[in-house]
Amino acid sequence: MMVGAAMTIPTIILLHFFTNLKLEFSFLFIINLIFLIFLGPLVMDLDHHAGKLREVFTFIGLTIGIIGAIGYMMKINTVQLMVIGIFLASLGYMLCYVTKHRGITHSFAFTVTFTGIMYLLTHNIFLVVIAFISVYSHLIGDSIYFKLI
């Protein structure tokens, strides 16, 4: 997580000042940012912590999903939160049944998939960059520098 934050912040500053992309601190942007920085790196270890982390993750996913659903009913545009919540909850619940420890989640393919989903959901280049760094920093933390699948 610390590696992720240490790499993310300079990257955002560089993108903001040296490209024509400009940061826009909307409510959804901040929620996504917090989610990515704090939960992104944890996503990959869901395949071997069969106990607590998985439960916590499923719970957080459901909570985000419910917040999204409530927002949606109140006519706030939170469909994105709903989708992320459901995605997290099902990922947290199912992942350890289908993969082995440090298997598919600890790969470049997973990083790209995760980043791709983030792009589809947000269309925000900053969040995409942060998503990539936050999950990739986990691989670096595990000393896996490049593993395709």
Ligand SMILES: [Zn+2]
């Ligand atoms: Zn790991």
